Amino acid sequence: MPIIEVTSEITGNVWKIVARPGERLEEEAPIVILESMKMEIPVTAPEAGVLLEVCVLEGSTCSEGAVVARMEV
Amino acid sequence: MTGADRPGRLSRLLVANRGEIACRVMRSARALGLSTVAVHSEADAGSMHVAIADHAVAIGPAAAAQSYLDMDRVLAAAQGSQADAVHPGYGFLAENAAFARAVEAAGLVWVGPSPQSIDDMGDKERARALARAAGVPVLPGSDRFAPGVPLDAVGAAAEAVGYPLLVKAAAGGGGIGMRRVDEPAALAAAVESTQALAQRAFGDGAVYLERYVARARHVEVQVFGFGDGRAVHLHERDCSVQRRFQKVVEESPAPGLAIDRRDAMCEAAAALARAQHYRGAGTVEFVVDADGGEFYFLEMNTRIQVEHPVTEMNTGLDLVSMQLRLAAGESPAPARQVDVRPQGHAIEVRLYAERPARGFLPATGTLARFDLPAPTDDLRVDCGVRAGDAITHWYDPMIAKVIAHGATREAAIDRLLEALSAIVVEGVETNLAFLRRVIGHPAFRAGAVHTGFIDEHRAALLAP
Numbered sequence: 001m002p003i004i005e006v007t008s009e010i011t012g013n014v015w016k017i018v019a020r021p022g023e024r025l026e027e028e029a030p031i032v033i034l035e036s037m038k039m040e041i042p043v044t045a046p047e048a049g050v051l052l053e054v055c056v057l058e059g060s061t062c063s064e065g066a067v068v069a070r071m072e073v
Numbered sequence: 074m075t076g077a078d079r080p081g082r083l084s085r086l087l088v089a090n091r092g093e094i095a096c097r098v099m100r101s102a103r104a105l106g107l108s109t110v111a112v113h114s115e116a117d118a119g120s121m122h123v124a125i126a127d128h129a130v131a132i133g134p135a136a137a138a139q140s141y142l143d144m145d146r147v148l149a150a151a152q153g154s155q156a157d158a159v160h161p162g163y164g165f166l167a168e169n170a171a172f173a174r175a176v177e178a179a180g181l182v183w184v185g186p187s188p189q190s191i192d193d194m195g196d197k198e199r200a201r202a203l204a205r206a207a208g209v210p211v212l213p214g215s216d217r218f219a220p221g222v223p224l225d226a227v228g229a230a231a232e233a234v235g236y237p238l239l240v241k242a243a244a245g246g247g248g249i250g251m252r253r254v255d256e257p258a259a260l261a262a263a264v265e266s267t268q269a270l271a272q273r274a275f276g277d278g279a280v281y282l283e284r285y286v287a288r289a290r291h292v293e294v295q296v297f298g299f300g301d302g303r304a305v306h307l308h309e310r311d312c313s314v315q316r317r318f319q320k321v322v323e324e325s326p327a328p329g330l331a332i333d334r335r336d337a338m339c340e341a342a343a344a345l346a347r348a349q350h351y352r353g354a355g356t357v358e359f360v361v362d363a364d365g366g367e368f369y370f371l372e373m374n375t376r377i378q379v380e381h382p383v384t385e386m387n388t389g390l391d392l393v394s395m396q397l398r399l400a401a402g403e404s405p406a407p408a409r410q411v412d413v414r415p416q417g418h419a420i421e422v423r424l425y426a427e428r429p430a431r432g433f434l435p436a437t438g439t440l441a442r443f444d445l446p447a448p449t450d451d452l453r454v455d456c457g458v459r460a461g462d463a464i465t466h467w468y469d470p471m472i473a474k475v476i477a478h479g480a481t482r483e484a485a486i487d488r489l490l491e492a493l494s495a496i497v498v499e500g501v502e503t504n505l506a507f508l509r510r511v512i513g514h515p516a517f518r519a520g521a522v523h524t525g526f527i528d529e530h531r532a533a534l535l536a537p
Contacts, residue, residue, distance in 0.1 A: 010434050011466045013136075018273040033274060037426075037435040037470040038164070039317065 003052065006069040008043055012036030014056045019069075023051050031069045034062060049073030083107055083158050083182060083401045087151040088122070090162030091141060092457035093474065094377070095122035098160050101393035110154045112147055114140035116467055121457050128154050135467045141165045144172045151181055158182035158400060160393075164469065167376040168195055184400040186352045186375045187300070193349065194373040197243075204370040207348040209341045212360060212369040215282040217243050220268040224261050227282070231260050234282045240264055242271035243279040250274060253285055288363040289524045291315065291371075292327050294342035295384045297395060298351030305410050306343040307384050307392075309335060313363075313522040314511060316433045321504070321527070322511060323380035324420040325387050328482060328520030334366050343410070345373065353396050354381070363523040379423070379474070382453055386419035386478040418485045421476040422493070422508045426464045429507040430535050435470040439463045441500030443472075446492045451478040454492075464501050472503070482520070486512055510534045 012034035019031045030042035031051065045051075049071040056062050086102045087110040088095045099109040099122070111126035116135035123129045130150035133140035140146065142165055151159050159176045161167035161184070170191040176183040185191070194200045201211045215230040231238060231254070240263045242250030250271045252263040264280060272278035290313040298304035311327035312320045327335065342357035356378045358371040381392050390407070398405040407413050426436045443460045446452060456473040458464070464472060475492055479485035493509050511517055514530055527534060
């Protein structure tokens with residue numbers, strides 16, 4: 001089973017982590033919600049699979065292109 | 074304006090905001106002879122609103138929670154700078170009743186509605202009940218359902234609301250935690266997943282159901298209340314063209330809306346303001362069925378709105394000046410509905426630092442070049458940044474508003490397109506080209522606006 005990296009398309013603050021490692025996710029299910037420019041922007045699963053790891057902490061800053069999570073798909 | 078024209082009780086105004094709205098509020102304050110105090114975060118020390126203010130107070134680090142949203146720091150800045158009034162702008166603390174109470178308790182004048190009005194309209198359920206009591210139609214909706222509620226109870230409520238419907242997080246906002254359900258078979262899964270997401274995102278898993286209007290328009294009515302049970306409406310604005318649940322284009326009058334509906338909507342909004350003894354500027358938002366024309370109350374915003382210049386261009390009024398005069402104890406004109414006489418058509422577009430082709434994600438960077446057209450009687454640009462400024466992820470992505478007026482909608486469109494073609498932005502990606510395509514699109518010219526407009530015309534609007 002291939003492992004993929006889920007990256008952030010924007011720079012923002014990590015507001016909430018809404019999925020847990022081990023959880024089975026549908027495509028486009030939110031993993032982390034970032035706060036950027038007053039908007040809450042979800043980082044979602046690019047395809048269905050199992051969440052292995054969330055690589056950011058709530059409250060931290062996340063740069064554009066940074067790895068937010070790893071999934072097995 | 075001379076000191077003799079200055080509103081009696083006020084002499085120094087603190088503006089608890091940043092960017093274009095801080096600049097815009099200060100412009101009216103200065104015209105009334107008031108001195109102005111800016112507050113700013115560390116990231117904003119060199120920004121435009123600080124430069125144009127008479128005094129400036131640093132209130133904390135870049136994060137809004139520790140600066141612009143920190144009530145104690147903003148209040149201390151007002152007291153330390155001998156301000157006698159506070160204008161909140163929009164966003165940040167503008168609809169925070171606790172802040173309004175703290176300002177008043179400190180003996181300062183709050184330029185806004187009463188804390189009670191802010192509380193009443195800030196609670197979605199109470200606002201709906203007050204609207205219903207004032208005779209304003211509301212969208213069919215259900216009670217709240219906490220996680221664990223038997224699903225047959227939710228099913229019965231869904232039948233009463235009617236399909237298609239939205240499952241919405243009670244504590245949510247901005248489109249997070251919202252699912253559309255078209256048929257009973259899909260209800261249970263949508264309710265459970267929305268409850269789970271709401272619990273994790275907001276710490277409150279309660280959801281409610283609301284009728285979904287398939288082809289909806291967003292039309293709002295500007296009201297101004299005098300705090301004593303009198304209120305006028307300043308006509309409507311159509312704000313249907315949206316992306317990510319945020320407005321992109323606003324105009325008045327609303328194109329193609331039957332005059333009797335429009336009048337009924339405006340009168341309903343004024344009635345709600347009167348019933349509350351509303352004080353100052355407010356906006357009553359409606360969802361309008363684009364096909365049938367029925368309108369339903371959505372919410373009331375108890376503050377000056379981003380798109381208020383649309384109304385100002387048509388009516389010739391200065392809403393911020395009216396707010397300040399009312400706060401100073403005067404009774405600003407227009408006192409009667411017959412005195413409000415809008416002329417022509419006005420359209421506003423919001424210039425955002427964002428990437429339309431990538432789902433309208435926000436963009437950051439430094440403005441290497443930022444050229445704007447010169448204002449005229451029929452063209453206004455409200456802006457809070459200039460070349461050299463950094464657009465950071467800390468704050469709102471809107472960098473300017475461009476508002477064009479004309480005798481007709483066609484004339485306003487042509488003037489706006491001309492203005493947009495004169496804008497040059499370098500260093501930060503924006504939606505400028507996208508705005509030109511929206512305003513120039515045949516369906517927009519035809520007035521066929523609804524909240525799905527951008528999706529419907531995606532291919533033409535977002536082509537490379």
